[in-house]
Amino acid sequence: MNDGVRPPLIELSRASRTYGARTADEVRALRDVDLAIQPGEFLSVEGPSGCGKTTLLNLLGLLDSPTSGEVRWDHRPVGSLSDRDRSRLRLTGVGFIFQRFYLLPTLTARENVELPMRPLRVPRTERLRRASGLLAEVGLEGRERAFPHQLSGGEEQRVAVARALANRPGVLLADEPTGELDTGNTRAILDLLVRVRADRDATLILVTHNPEVSNRARRHLTMRDGAVVRDVGET
């Protein structure tokens, strides 16, 4: 689907992320990673626990900045963007499915899905319609008014997926989006993400341990100790 001449959407050059620099518990979670991601790519990230997958996703999703090296979005160095611009990009351009879901506990399932639409002034009726539609797509019809503590882990995870799709982002970053799901639901969520990506030519990057999930991706990254040790498949 890529003709090879499209410029990269997100680019990491020698990007490193060190936690607790110059302290006793300094952790180099990412080490000099070079990576170029084309628009519309479908990419899986694998690797043992603690190898830096979430850290990489945070940099790709503008949640964090590298301690050295550079991240560029559309050729613009992320470091040169204001906090406001980065917020705006996250709001409209990125759908993030967190490893631990992070639903807001005081909001219902539907309110959680509506939340990212509010700052964009989506009219209320449209918000409700879209949120209910997304919840139905992840198989949570009828659970709109449930609070997160009334949902099972898998249900929470599916609400998180619906929320990530709320503003129809061009980039989907999913940190083990099917970790809590049974085979049936895993397949359903995966089908949804794949369909969304195909419909909108969105970029889909997912972290997973599940071979069934990673097999659907076109490009496969393997990480170890903060470095990308394998990068196979089409770009």
Add this chain to the structure above:
Amino acid sequence: MRGFGWGRSLRHVRLQWVLAVSAIAAAVALPVVLISVGGGVSAHELADLQNAGYQIVVSAGGSHGISGAHALAQRIARIGSVTVASPILSVAIDAFNSTSPTAPVSPVLAEGVVPGQFTPTLGPTESGLFPSPLPLGDPTDLVHYDNGTYRGPATYDVLVSTPLAAAKGIRVGQQIVLSPSTNRSLGVAYNVTGSFGVPPSILGPTGAFAVLLPLSDLQVMTGYGPANASSVFDAADTIEVAVAGPVSDNPSALTHVRDEIQSLVPLYGVTSLLQEAQQLESASAVLTGFYLALSSVGLSVGLIFLALVLLRRVETDRRSIAVRRALGLPARTIAAGILTEGAVIAALGALVGTLAGYVVVESLARWATSTVQEAASLAVWEPFTLGAIVAGVVGLSALAGGVATRAALRVEITEALR
């Protein structure tokens, strides 16, 4: 995320809210009480001054310091634009039951006045309390005084205050014996020709047990103008001077009249009530400023407490704040949430504080001891001032909200989402 403990955190939040609202309420109640009571008392005294029937007072230090009062009053009355000059002598004397020599003595406050001059110096609230003209027989007090000799016949008429009449069972037409001392035999029998009400006097001698009689009669009785003496003191405490309407409202014309009177009596004090009112007004403004300064201490403590509660909320909500930031919700949405919460707490606190201040003042007015009670019952509730206090507190809550907002926007997203 599951079992985030949101039931428990809600209880926590509720307790913090109650504490913060109470802190603000306590801080607001103080100025509300001080300003409404202080404002009420000075407004009342100001009204007393402005409603008096006279505008200038001549007074002298010591007891009964003005001598030659009749003659001086007449000279003052001849000054242009002066309408009335009324000499007044106040002495504590004793009253006895005229028919029962063994009945106990009552100390009373006696006011000696020139009847025809006294009535026009009464303010609108007082004048309804006195019969007009005063039924004291000798309207100009010149029959008895008779060119400064006290040789004319005394009328021996007296008016008694209604509280005195009620307490002692005195009726118009009866006689009472008035004496300068507790020795009844030095007394003279007076005819009670009428009674008068006692004005609701605030924070001053109440004079509820009072009698009103011709000036010369009181002077003779108390020895300040001994009968048949060739040279007499003709003493008075004050001379109240009323001026013509247009002059009374005109500060410079009033000052001019005051200066003219002063030149007649260089050794006595001559003040215009307008001056006094202005002094009272500026004193009350200073006092209000002082109250506000005092209250600002309490208010600062309340706002610091509010800031702490909001900071604590940010601390417990760190994760939710980070999630919102991660989803890309703008900083201003997060700021607005915190500022609104601060403003709501402040507004609630200010309203509760105003209400508490009101309840405190009303209970003082009902149950406190006399002086406090009287002061409390005068409190004025000015919606504008109270509204300004509430609005000010809500406005200042933005400072507390600002501190908490700063902390919220500094939350590191990836740190908070570990």
